[in-house]
Amino acid sequence: MMGVTVLFSVAAKSLRYRLSGVILTTIAVALSVFVLLGVEHVRQESRSSFASTVSGVDLIVGARTGDINLLLFSVFRIGSASANVSWESVEAINEHPQVDWVVPLSLGDSHRGYRVVGTTEGFFDRYHYGRKQQITFDTGSQFSETADVVLGAAVAKSLGYGIGDSLILSHGVADTSFVHHDQVPFTVVGLLSPTGTPVDNALFVSLEAIDAMHADEETAQEHGHDERESHDDHNGHDEHDEHDEHGEHHAHDEHDEHDGHDEHDEHDEHGEHHAHDEHGEQDAHDHSGPLGSVSAVLVGLDGPFATLQVQRWINEFEDEALLGILPGVTLTQLWDIMARIEDTLRGIAILVFISSLFGLNAMLLASMRERRQEIGILRSIGAPSLFILGMLVAESLLIVIVGIVLAIGCLIVAIGAVNGFLMSEVGISFSYQILYPTSLIALTLIVIVSVFMSLLPAWQAYRLSTSPGASSSQSTTFETRSLRDASS
């Protein structure tokens, strides 16, 4: 295909000759492709990070409310629970034969604008994000004492807390809450590694701590707190050999002994047991109302096939109006709402791209006048009209391809630049995998559309090349003649 080589070589030299205009046009194309690919990349990345906010959790159970509301407050900690789930129900769910584990969540407190999550140690084992990634501790470990608090990465970073710092939690979730649980200063015992999920923006305390806070607040009675402390004290030294890092757990291990010997070898089972512990403690203190309840429960099942069955059982729960949702399904529903915004962005990106193509065409059309001679010359040395047409198409093609390469390069550089910031601020990063099947299709379409659009100036060039005025001799001869006539 020597002809094609010549075609592109001539086209490339022609572009180099008109470099300033070509550079501007190429930048315009590159920018528009950059926006197009960038929007697509952010879309894909946010979709996957969104979908991976929570994994490994089969069901999320809360008091009956909307699916999305339950997901929003339990996972994203947006909004709040309309009602709570009683301990009796948590217990009942845990005892369901197909339920593997439960992790209760107690929400509703905050610290300087960050949500406080009361939960069990099982949360750190059970809650996964991304592709089954576990939450890991950057430093320290999970709470063992009631007054221990574990901080999400973003909380620790933005508030500047480290291990051993003490802080006061507030009731309610407003940034400046008037009700502080001043009575209970918490000590930071663990900092989580960044996850890029709402986990980063939360503080984690034990359910006992939540209870203690509210109990103290209401009655200022100390005995509940003491009770728990003593409970912890005389608990489980028997398993220190297996669970070195989980010494803190042992408060609950005694309970484990009598309901789950068979599962002791697995760390993973802790979540389940804590629920029992809580239940036991709640019973002991005879809490009722909000103190004896949690906001939501994360549930793990024995197998994927049990999901719908258990969900139905929960939704038809007799003692309490409960709602069980499949996180994946509800995330998708939530995503569909957000997807409209992205469709809009995508639409804008496409319009930007089309306008850059018009710019490209305008440049080629504007150059047509000065290219009359060039076309005439090419014709006179035997260039077929199709060569002229092909040359114009090749020129647009080159501009678009250089634009695309430039855009991809810029996107990679931009991801690198943004990632440094994102990683340190919110613990997420964009992948460098910027070419998806959809974006490859988009790029192919970009090339096809630009070729198609370049047919307009190319056709004009073709027409010029076949029109009688094509032989440049004529126009130029006439011009110089008229000049000469004027002077004589």
Next chain:
Amino acid sequence: MSDAAAEEYAIALHDLAFQYDASTALVVDIPSWQVAKGEHVFLYGPSGSGKSTLLGLLAGLQVPTRGAVSILGEELSGLSARQRDRFRAQRIGVVFQQFNLIPYLSVVDNVLLASHFGDIRQPSSRSKALDLLTRVNLDDSLHDRLAGELSIGQQQRVAIVRALINSPQLLLVDEPTSALDHTNRDAFLALLFEVVQASGCAMVFVSHDPAIAASFERRDDIANLNHGATS
């Protein structure tokens, strides 16, 4: 005129007429005109006499409204557009008044592009180009310069090389010296004759400059042969 007779001529026109569109008068109306192979013709006439249009017809860039253009024995109207392009590339060389070269290609590339369209696949075309360039006194240092950077005189010399690279049998030259001063003009003409003589091709040289006419044995007034001229 028989085909056999046409074979004898570089150019044979018969009852040729051309108009740009049906509503305007004929620009070219030539009952008969021949140029023998290897013959050099000086064609002169005032502006608007249809000289450039005639050259377009001879080069096959334009299709006659009526009549026949036979070039080197080939009836141009019998060829497809693609065939005419190929024919022009291979058999006809064209030199214009000015702006002969693609400004963004180097001197050598300008010449080689013509050889590309001539479809003559010989590795020697480059050495032939360099050889011809040397013969028109364009030294090596200029070969890789962009054509647009050369002086007009240099460009016109490159144009001769470009026109002759495919060893055409007909050279069409349109006012090639009008942009040159006297010294350059004479040098250019001397070169042109030298190179054309060596190649043995026929030449139609269009100009209104009587000083050049003296160099030609045959001088045709376009007013005499073109009845369609409206001046």
